[in-house]
Amino acid sequence: MRWQFILSEVGIGLRRxxxxxxxVVLVTFVSLxxxxxxxxxxxxxxxxxxxxxxxVQVSIFLCTADSLAPSCAEGEVTxxxxxxxxxxxxxxxxxxxxESVQYESKEEAFERFQEQFEDTAVVDNVTVDVMPESYRVRxxxxxxxxxxxxxxDGLDGVEEVVDQGALLDRFFQxxxxxxxxxxxxxxxxxxxxxxxxxxxxxxxxxxxxxxTGIMRLVGxxxxxxxxxxxxxxxxxxxxxxxxxxxxxWLGVRFGVPWLESNLxxxxxxxxxxxxxxxxxxxxxxxxxxxxxxxxxxxRYLKV
Amino acid sequence: xIRFEKVTKTYGTTxxxxxxxxxxxxxxxxxxxxxxxxxxxxxxxxxxxLREEKATSGTVLVAGKDVAAMSSWKVPHLRRQIGAVFQDFxxxxxxxxxxxxxxxxxxxxxxxSDIAETVPETxxxxxxxxxxxxxxxxxxxxxxxxxxxxxxxxxxxxxxxxDEPTGNLDPTxxxxxxxxxxxINTTGTTIVMATHDNDIVDKMLKRxxxxxDGRVVRDESSGVYGSKR
Numbered sequence: 001m002r003w004q005f006i007l008s009e010v011g012i013g014l015r016r017x018x019x020x021x022x023x024v025v026l027v028t029f030v031s032l033x034x035x036x037x038x039x040x041x042x043x044x045x046x047x048x049x050x051x052x053x054x055x056v057q058v059s060i061f062l063c064t065a066d067s068l069a070p071s072c073a074e075g076e077v078t079x080x081x082x083x084x085x086x087x088x089x090x091x092x093x094x095x096x097x098x099e100s101v102q103y104e105s106k107e108e109a110f111e112r113f114q115e116q117f118e119d120t121a122v123v124d125n126v127t128v129d130v131m132p133e134s135y136r137v138r139x140x141x142x143x144x145x146x147x148x149x150x151x152x153d154g155l156d157g158v159e160e161v162v163d164q165g166a167l168l169d170r171f172f173q174x175x176x177x178x179x180x181x182x183x184x185x186x187x188x189x190x191x192x193x194x195x196x197x198x199x200x201x202x203x204x205x206x207x208x209x210x211x212t213g214i215m216r217l218v219g220x221x222x223x224x225x226x227x228x229x230x231x232x233x234x235x236x237x238x239x240x241x242x243x244x245x246x247x248x249w250l251g252v253r254f255g256v257p258w259l260e261s262n263l264x265x266x267x268x269x270x271x272x273x274x275x276x277x278x279x280x281x282x283x284x285x286x287x288x289x290x291x292x293x294x295x296x297x298x299r300y301l302k303v
Numbered sequence: 304x305i306r307f308e309k310v311t312k313t314y315g316t317t318x319x320x321x322x323x324x325x326x327x328x329x330x331x332x333x334x335x336x337x338x339x340x341x342x343x344x345x346x347x348x349x350x351x352x353l354r355e356e357k358a359t360s361g362t363v364l365v366a367g368k369d370v371a372a373m374s375s376w377k378v379p380h381l382r383r384q385i386g387a388v389f390q391d392f393x394x395x396x397x398x399x400x401x402x403x404x405x406x407x408x409x410x411x412x413x414x415x416s417d418i419a420e421t422v423p424e425t426x427x428x429x430x431x432x433x434x435x436x437x438x439x440x441x442x443x444x445x446x447x448x449x450x451x452x453x454x455x456x457x458x459x460x461x462x463x464x465x466d467e468p469t470g471n472l473d474p475t476x477x478x479x480x481x482x483x484x485x486x487i488n489t490t491g492t493t494i495v496m497a498t499h500d501n502d503i504v505d506k507m508l509k510r511x512x513x514x515x516d517g518r519v520v521r522d523e524s525s526g527v528y529g530s531k532r
Contacts, residue, residue, distance in 0.1 A: 002412040214393060217353075218407040218458065219383030222376065302375075 002224070009211075009228035013204050014235065020200040021236045027196050028240030028289075029247070031189030032281045036248045038182035039277045041175045043269050048168070051267040056164040058148045060085065060135040067132070067159045074156065077133065081157030088151065089135060097147050102136040109134065132159060171266075190288060197237070197289050198296040201229050205301050212301060226297045230290070237289035238282065245278040304462060304493045305329040305352055310361035312347050312517075320359070321347040323517035329495060331461070334488045336504050337497040338528055339514035345497035348514070349464045352495070353385060354378050366461065383411065386455030386463040386492075390470035392447045394439040394454075400426065401435035404453045411458065421457055429453045429483060445476035449483065456487055463487060465496040469503065477503055501528030 014021050063072035089101045109131040117123050145163040153161045215225055249271055256268045312322040322344045329335050337345045350356045351363050354370045363370050394403050408418045426432055429449040439447055448468055469477035481503050488494045511526030
């Protein structure tokens with residue numbers, strides 16, 4: 001009976017105040033989308049870290065006859081330079097950093113190049129001769145790439161040291177920037193959401209002053225007075241959170257396949273990630289709505 | 304039932320108190336008129352009983368309990384023992400007569416069958432049987448006040464407070480309302496009615512407490528409105 005009464009009060013409040021309710025829904029929707037985006041970007045970062053840190057290598061490219069780097073002034077790398085570099089890589093001072101070293105010959109490099117750029121015009125212009133030999137070094141900790149680059153960059157016979165991890169870092173920086181940007185926008189929107197929930201409840205309380213006045217008079221408890229307003233806020237915010245979840249799900253469902261076909265270098269998050277983010281969105285929304293309604297109600301609607 | 308002991312109430316920073324050191328005792332089952340000009344402190348008296356306000360000093364006891372010392376979550380329990388009606392009726396325009404009265408019981412969580420039994424009885428008591436489906440704007444002022452009274456007493460409170468209940472009504476209708484209050488009084492409900500309607504006070508010959516500038520200037524049983532003036 002009492003629940004039925006409370007719910008009918010909630011219904012009246014939502015209908016009478018629908019424009020404000022819609023604005024609360026929209027503002028929470030947008031702010032939670034940004035929060036969700038930040039969370040998904042972080043999940044993408046950790047997915048990529050898991051995937052790539054097992055695979056990234058530091059490549060030490062050795063000079064070819066055509067290399068222009070100053071360290072290649074004497075032309076193609078000599079067998080003694082090549083052995084010297086390998087000796088260093090296998091030496092005791094680098095041993096703690098290095099997991100494995102692999103030598104890639106010109107022929108292997110050529111084959112790989114052909115595979116990678118299959119069906120493109122570049123393939124026809126490349127010969128085995130121009131391909132560089134290289135050492136592929138896998139590090140124990142991929143972030144300690146400096147150890148290799150400092151040691152070998154500029155050494156005679158070494159054209160350049162390339163860290164795949166550095167490329168990846170740039171991508172991580174992009175994703176971290178995306179996270180930060182989303183969080184800042186989300187923060188601004190959340191402030192708006194909190195204030196809006198407060199204002200909405202105040203308006204709703206004002207438009208029902210007559211009812212609440214009578215309720216107080218006949219001895220309604222604080223809970224009964226405030227619960228309908230609290231529920232109004234919670235319902236509006238929940239709808240916003242549901243919309244945000246749906247929007248993120250759509251984004252991942254259709255956006256990620258597009259990324260996969262255009263940038264097939266990485267592992268991507270899937271819609272499961274959205275489901276893992278969704279409870280947090282609801283929780284954040286509900287906590288904010290709850291706190292701001294209770295603060296407002298304790299100021300404007302008391303027994 | 305209601306006891307004011309040296310109660311002073313000052314609003315905000317004003318130096319003139321609304322009630323100035325008054326001591327009044329209302330027994331269970333009494334019918335008391337509180338009379339006096341506007342601003343004499345009648346409404347403040349009633350608001351203190353309902354604990355809409357707290358006394359600045361002194362003690363207000365309702366049913367033996369000091370209302371100022373009561374914790375705020377107990378205030379609803381206090382108000383459930385007190386019915387209240389006002390000059391402006393305070394009805395919900397979107398609800399019909401039956402729903403307006405039932406509202407008071409719904410708020411208290413009474414069962415549907417309980418409400419279906421109590422509301423018609425109460426409407427019968429106030430003389431509104433057959434008008435359950437009417438909306439407040441379809442009723443006369445006197446009938447609207449009867450709805451308000453029905454809502455105030457539907458929960459069988461031990462006290463009924465009425466603040467200028469006849470202020471918007473013509474003399475004949477007013478008398479009808481006060482007769483109704485008198486009938487409710489005979490069932491054991493203590494009634495405190497603030498008014499400046501001298502005709503009514505003179506006709507009823509009940510106890511009269513007269514306030515002037517927040518002081519009790521007269522308190523006599525079977526009094527009339529302005530005997531001292």
